[in-house]
Structures are given as C-alpha cells and as structure tokens.
Amino acid sequence: MAEMKTIEIDFEVHQRIEAARKGFGETPNTVLRRLLEIDRPGRATPPPGPTQALGRSKREPRPWFGKGVTLPHGTLVRMDYNGRVHSGQIDDGGWLVEGKRFKSPSGAASGIAVTGRGDKTRLDGWKYWSVKLPASDVWHHISTLRRAG
Known part of the structure; x- marks a missing residue:
C-alpha cells in the first residue's frame, strides 16, 4: 500500500471532489486517482497537464450546492x-x-x-x-x- 500524505485543500476543491464521486463509497483519494488517470492500464505517456487531468478541455456541467x-x-x-x-x-x-x-x-x-x-x-x-x-x-x-x- 502506498504511503498516505495529508494535504490541505480549499472548500471549492473539496466541493469538486465530492461532485465527482460516483457513489457514497468512493473515497476522495479514489476520485482523484480516477480523475488523474493514475491507475489507467498501459499508461505510457507523461502525466497530463492540470486541465487535461481533470477532463476540462471544455467546461463540465456544474453540480448544485446548498446547505452542506x-x-x-x-x-x-x-x-x-x-x-x-x-x-x-x-x-x-x-x-x-x-x-x-x-x-x-x-x-x-x-x-x-x-x-x-x-x-x-x-x-x-x-x-x-x-x-x-x-x-x-x-x-x-x-x-x-x-x-x-
């Protein structure tokens, strides 16, 4: 198992991670690994740039936020x-x-x-x-x- 690190993120980043979850059981780490394509089989290219990593070639539809x-x-x-x-x-x-x-x-x-x-x-x-x-x-x-x- 990989060593775990604690990082600080702002509330907007936290909201984006939560919005990208595919279910209640998906952890924030799993969401980030999926978005960053870390576990993609056969990956031979260098890590993508920040906008590519999050699939932001065009604006993605926004989630709704309210009262937590x-x-x-x-x-x-x-x-x-x-x-x-x-x-x-x-x-x-x-x-x-x-x-x-x-x-x-x-x-x-x-x-x-x-x-x-x-x-x-x-x-x-x-x-x-x-x-x-x-x-x-x-x-x-x-x-x-x-x-x-």
Missing part, C-alpha cells in the same frame, strides 16, 4: 405533493423540474406545486424532495443528506 449538500449534474429529483409526483434533475448547477429552472429545492417545490384548489403555495423543499445520485439505484430524502450543524 452537493448534488452532481444529472442527479434525478422527485417530489410527491398533493397526490402528484413531480420530477426533474440537477442540470448545470440548477434544478430543472418539468421544464423550469430553479436555484433551490424550496424554489423548485414552490414553483411547481399547487394546492387541491389549484392555487400556488410556498413549500420547504427540504421536506419534500428525494434524489437519486448518478450511478446509484437508491433514492434518498434530501434532508438526510444535510450536514448536522
């Missing part, structure tokens, strides 16, 4: 409200639900939900949305992903 939760681009979202299931996905840093863009779970919930009488309502989206991360088959209630604080 990072949802990668492509995360599926769904909400059951008043007998109707609303669905969408995280799209380049925003919530794309039923063709409308929102900045937050509460904005998305309030923007699409209607009461039994058909009136608009304001909702705390953290109480209603469930998410399914890319490369996962499991839905999680979004509130369970928030950091205790």
Whole structure:
C-alpha cells in the first residue's frame, strides 16, 4: 500500500471532489486517482497537464450546492405533493423540474406545486424532495443528506 500524505485543500476543491464521486463509497483519494488517470492500464505517456487531468478541455456541467449538500449534474429529483409526483434533475448547477429552472429545492417545490384548489403555495423543499445520485439505484430524502450543524 502506498504511503498516505495529508494535504490541505480549499472548500471549492473539496466541493469538486465530492461532485465527482460516483457513489457514497468512493473515497476522495479514489476520485482523484480516477480523475488523474493514475491507475489507467498501459499508461505510457507523461502525466497530463492540470486541465487535461481533470477532463476540462471544455467546461463540465456544474453540480448544485446548498446547505452542506452537493448534488452532481444529472442527479434525478422527485417530489410527491398533493397526490402528484413531480420530477426533474440537477442540470448545470440548477434544478430543472418539468421544464423550469430553479436555484433551490424550496424554489423548485414552490414553483411547481399547487394546492387541491389549484392555487400556488410556498413549500420547504427540504421536506419534500428525494434524489437519486448518478450511478446509484437508491433514492434518498434530501434532508438526510444535510450536514448536522
């Protein structure tokens, strides 16, 4: 096993690593090894430059961040409200639900939900949305992903 070193990273770098995780079991070290192509079989070329290493030849879609939760681009979202299931996905840093863009779970919930009488309502989206991360088959209630604080 390779010797482990501790490095300091800023919060933005930490967020990028978290957004690149393919599942809850993937460690930050594993994410970096994958992004840097360290374990690629048959690698005979010198290490790529910084932008190549992270696959940034063009801008990658952004994850969504809020209240200690990072949802990668492509995360599926769904909400059951008043007998109707609303669905969408995280799209380049925003919530794309039923063709409308929102900045937050509460904005998305309030923007699409209607009461039994058909009136608009304001909702705390953290109480209603469930998410399914890319490369996962499991839905999680979004509130369970928030950091205790």
